Amino acid sequence: MYNLFAPAHQPDRATSPPALFMTQESPCVSILLIDDEAIALDLIAHGLEREPDIRLRYDARSEMAVALAREVAATTVLVDLRMPGADGFDVIRMLRADPATEHIPVVLLSSEDDPSIKVKAFATGANDYLVKWPDTRELLARVRYHSAAYVARMQRDAAFISLRLSQEELAASQSALHQAQKMEAIGQLTGGVAHDFNNVLQIISGNLQLIKLLGGVSEKAHSRIEIALAGVERGAKLSAHLLAFARRQPLQAQLINPGQVLFDMGDMIRRLLDPRSTIATDIAPDLWSTMVDANQLNNVLLNLAINARDAMTAGGTLTIRAHNVPAASALLADAGKQHGPDDYVLLEIADTGTGMEPAVLQRAFEPFFTTKPTGQGTGLGLSMAYGFVKQSGGEIVLKSEPGVGTSVKIFLLRSQAAAETVEEAAIEPLTGGQETILVVEDEEDVRRTTVELLSALGYRVLQAAHAGSALSLIQSGIPIDLVFTDVIMPGETSSLQLSVAVRQYLPDAQVLFTSGYAEGVLAHEGKVDPGVNLLQKPYTPEILSTRIRQVLRQRKASV
Numbered sequence: 001m002y003n004l005f006a007p008a009h010q011p012d013r014a015t016s017p018p019a020l021f022m023t024q025e026s027p028c029v030s031i032l033l034i035d036d037e038a039i040a041l042d043l044i045a046h047g048l049e050r051e052p053d054i055r056l057r058y059d060a061r062s063e064m065a066v067a068l069a070r071e072v073a074a075t076t077v078l079v080d081l082r083m084p085g086a087d088g089f090d091v092i093r094m095l096r097a098d099p100a101t102e103h104i105p106v107v108l109l110s111s112e113d114d115p116s117i118k119v120k121a122f123a124t125g126a127n128d129y130l131v132k133w134p135d136t137r138e139l140l141a142r143v144r145y146h147s148a149a150y151v152a153r154m155q156r157d158a159a160f161i162s163l164r165l166s167q168e169e170l171a172a173s174q175s176a177l178h179q180a181q182k183m184e185a186i187g188q189l190t191g192g193v194a195h196d197f198n199n200v201l202q203i204i205s206g207n208l209q210l211i212k213l214l215g216g217v218s219e220k221a222h223s224r225i226e227i228a229l230a231g232v233e234r235g236a237k238l239s240a241h242l243l244a245f246a247r248r249q250p251l252q253a254q255l256i257n258p259g260q261v262l263f264d265m266g267d268m269i270r271r272l273l274d275p276r277s278t279i280a281t282d283i284a285p286d287l288w289s290t291m292v293d294a295n296q297l298n299n300v301l302l303n304l305a306i307n308a309r310d311a312m313t314a315g316g317t318l319t320i321r322a323h324n325v326p327a328a329s330a331l332l333a334d335a336g337k338q339h340g341p342d343d344y345v346l347l348e349i350a351d352t353g354t355g356m357e358p359a360v361l362q363r364a365f366e367p368f369f370t371t372k373p374t375g376q377g378t379g380l381g382l383s384m385a386y387g388f389v390k391q392s393g394g395e396i397v398l399k400s401e402p403g404v405g406t407s408v409k410i411f412l413l414r415s416q417a418a419a420e421t422v423e424e425a426a427i428e429p430l431t432g433g434q435e436t437i438l439v440v441e442d443e444e445d446v447r448r449t450t451v452e453l454l455s456a457l458g459y460r461v462l463q464a465a466h467a468g469s470a471l472s473l474i475q476s477g478i479p480i481d482l483v484f485t486d487v488i489m490p491g492e493t494s495s496l497q498l499s500v501a502v503r504q505y506l507p508d509a510q511v512l513f514t515s516g517y518a519e520g521v522l523a524h525e526g527k528v529d530p531g532v533n534l535l536q537k538p539y540t541p542e543i544l545s546t547r548i549r550q551v552l553r554q555r556k557a558s559v
């Protein structure tokens with residue numbers, strides 16, 4: 001065995017894989033010579049040692065041809081025709097049968113100058129045929145020609161592969177862009193519809209509640225009112241889901257410990273699942289806290305658990321996981337948040353259910369997309385989860401495989417402060433008061449219903465159809481205890497300016513905002529600033545009266 005001309009300072013070259021070898025700027029010629037007689041080495045090597053770009057490796061073991069060709073990254077194989085054991089034809093067949101060596105040019109060396117043997121050699125797959133012993137110059141010219149053709153072919157193949165890969169990447173990023181644009185367009189449409197729908201619902205429910213409060217309706221009419229109110233509630237839920245998807249839901253973010261939220265939900269999820277299913281929890285200790293709307297997060301997790309239950313009708317395992325994810329984690333790159341400075345907390349709900357086909361997975365976040373029978377699914381669960389997470393500055397990643405299961409990962413931004421304990425505001429029965437309330441609302445029907453409702457509860461009520469006239473009332477010096485104002489109204493003065501004026505002219509008064517929409521004036525990216533009192537439309541008299549009492553109590557506490 002000889003290894004000739006392999007330059008001492010490039011020891012790796014002989015073992016580099018062909019692809020690496022091909023990428024070198026001036027490709028060198030790597031010849032593998034296989035002959036049972038060692039004299040062949042002297043005869044072939046003679047005259048080649050002066051060629052700096054030529055490496056020659058000799059070996060007598062013809063049955064090792066494939067391994068040797070790979071080892072030296074051969075660009076041409078010179079092989080003797082007549083050998084004991086595997087002969088030249090066998091070597092050609094072996095090289096052609098292996099994908100790593102199938103295209104390496106093979107030159108047969110033979111002492112027989114017989115046309116029929118030459119024909120057979122080419123038919124077997126030889127690229128050339130030389131009668132022993134060829135002139136060195138001719139040998140050199142042929143070997144260089146075959147090597148160059150081989151290198152060019154390999155480079156062309158590599159270029160095609162890389163072109164195909166970049167075309168695939170381009171197609172994938174175009175499809176992701178298309179998907180994002182589609183979600184954005186559906187979001188704008190659903191958000192707009194839900195906003196108007198909330199005002200309509202407020203009028204219907206307000207008036208139904210007033211009829212109830214004013215009394216004098218028959219038992220039959222009363223039950224009709226209850227049915228209509230149940231319809232309003234359904235409508236309100238639908239519209240809340242649509243707003244959530246459109247990322248326009250008024251969110252009351254608070255600092256929470258997500259592990260605690262998951263822990264508190266454990267019992268409910270257990271009751272939800274088929275008794276044959278098991279729950280595995282993997283909640284890391286010392287979880288970071290995050291700033292999100294806890295009620296909405298509960299809602300999202302519940303929806304994910306219901307989806308998991310529906311996918312595991314014959315039982316399975318539901319895994320609830322929570323981990324800290326530092327900014328440098330590869331998990332974030334997976335979620336499209338690589339190289340950012342932020343840490344996240346990961347919440348994951350995974351099931352071993354039916355999983356989703358790619359066509360379902362692709363559309364799962366779309367509102368109203370469902371594969372469940374009519375009456376069993378509205379197709380809003382995942383869309384509201386998507387909207388909520390995005391609006392909260394997080395990321396949601398859905399992975400699913402048919403027959404294996406589904407995992408939903410939610411990444412929420414880490415918050416540096418420690419979580420407070422969440423205090424559920426209990427809804428109290430209808431209570432009135434004698435304070436003075438200024439109602440500011442541009443929709444006349446909504447305003448009238450609210451004014452009548454508050455009057456019926458005993459409050460002294462003032463009203464204004466826009467912020468401008470409310471401002472005059474505030475500046476006039478009339479005593480006012482609470483300003484109940486819509487968030488967006490037409491006109492020059494905004495509801496935010498109104499609240500500034502209240503602080504200036506009526507420092508003891510409180511402001512309670514109401515909206516069916518998360519507005520820029522109150523919120524940053526849909527998150528209502530802490531300290532802002534917001535009541536979401538549509539509201540019931542109980543919720544309105546409870547919030548008014550709560551806000552008025554804040555006033556008493558701060559006075």
Ligand SMILES: Nc1ncnc2c1ncn2[C@@H]1O[C@H](COP(=O)(O)OP(=O)(O)OP(=O)(O)O)[C@@H](O)[C@H]1O
Nearest residue numbers: 307308311364370371372377378379380381382406
């Ligand atoms: N865990 C899951 N396993 C398998 N398929 C799922 C899973 N979660 C969602 N899907 C598929 O995605 C679709 C949309 O889910 P989504 O939660 O948005 O709506 P839904 O469950 O059909 O109805 P809704 O949640 O409004 O009651 C489902 O109909 C189902 O085909």
Ligand SMILES: [Mg+2]
Nearest residue numbers: 303307381382
């Ligand atoms: Mg669902």
